[in-house]
Amino acid sequence: MKLAIIGAGNVGGALGLAWAQKAGHEIFFGVRDPKAEKTQTLLRAIGGKARAGTVAEAAAFADVIVLSTPWPAAEAAIRAMGTIKGKIIIDATNPLTRGPDGVGLEIGHSISGGEKVQGWAVGASVFKALNTTGFGNMANPVYIGVKSVMFVAGDDAPNKPKVIDLVGQLGFDVVDAGPLRNARLLEAHAMLWIDLALARGQGRDFAFAVVRR
Numbered sequence: 001m002k003l004a005i006i007g008a009g010n011v012g013g014a015l016g017l018a019w020a021q022k023a024g025h026e027i028f029f030g031v032r033d034p035k036a037e038k039t040q041t042l043l044r045a046i047g048g049k050a051r052a053g054t055v056a057e058a059a060a061f062a063d064v065i066v067l068s069t070p071w072p073a074a075e076a077a078i079r080a081m082g083t084i085k086g087k088i089i090i091d092a093t094n095p096l097t098r099g100p101d102g103v104g105l106e107i108g109h110s111i112s113g114g115e116k117v118q119g120w121a122v123g124a125s126v127f128k129a130l131n132t133t134g135f136g137n138m139a140n141p142v143y144i145g146v147k148s149v150m151f152v153a154g155d156d157a158p159n160k161p162k163v164i165d166l167v168g169q170l171g172f173d174v175v176d177a178g179p180l181r182n183a184r185l186l187e188a189h190a191m192l193w194i195d196l197a198l199a200r201g202q203g204r205d206f207a208f209a210v211v212r213r
């Protein structure tokens with residue numbers, strides 16, 4: 001599959017590497033400076049399956065676009081994509097802000113980042129996923145033989161199996177978390193992981209899993 005990843009940082013880099021190596025997908029990173037040394041290093045690590053260009057070039061290349069920019073850059077990145085009618089966008093961002101109590105969510109009870117992204121991405125189908133755990137877990141989601149969980153929320157029922165399959169190829173136990181409005185829950189869930197990792201001593205090497213009877 002042809003995948004665009006907008007933002008080639010911790011999350012974008014981990015996802016591009018994993019999808020290329022585990023599933024053989026073609027990766028096109030949409031970045032502000034395709035020639036930047038860190039982007040070139042990432043392309044070399046992935047090998048022949050990856051390239052980098054502008055955000056518009058990456059979006060035009062792919063049917064599925066992953067948004068992995070910092071939250072303050074999300075709207076500009078979507079506007080820079082150009083025509084995205086009929087495309088799938090997987091929104092991995094979290095609307096983080098830093099206040100007097102440390103890192104928190106900028107929005108959440110009545111609107112989510114995922115719903116805002118859908119509002120900007122006119123004509124595209126937005127799914128919220130790949131936001132609820134750290135980038136290290138995206139590279140390797142399996143702990144002692146147990147798959148950690150990744151939730152997918154979105155309103156486009158016909159395309160949801162495609163997104164669930166794509167996320168599953170990374171090695172996650174994928175759970176359909178309902179409509180896009182449930183991004184409000186997934187972004188809060190992400191905040192729990194972040195708080196436990198960064199403020200409660202868990203570090204980055206832990207993940208949530210779903211156990212079933």
Ligand SMILES: NC(=O)c1ccc[n+]([C@@H]2O[C@H](COP(=O)([O-])OP(=O)(O)OC[C@H]3O[C@@H](n4cnc5c(N)ncnc54)[C@H](OP(=O)(O)O)[C@@H]3O)[C@@H](O)[C@H]2O)c1
Nearest residue numbers: 007008009010011068069070071073077093094131134135
């Ligand atoms: N870090 C995690 O473990 C984690 C886990 C789940 C979700 N998230 C979410 O995922 C997003 C990315 O996090 P990250 O840790 O990967 O951040 P990061 O390492 O800072 O990477 C962000 C990337 O976005 C690029 N970027 C910034 N503005 C852009 C724009 N206007 N157009 C295109 N690309 C742009 C940056 O490029 P430049 O080099 O040009 O600045 C950089 O490559 C955030 O929203 C974060 O909340 C993070």
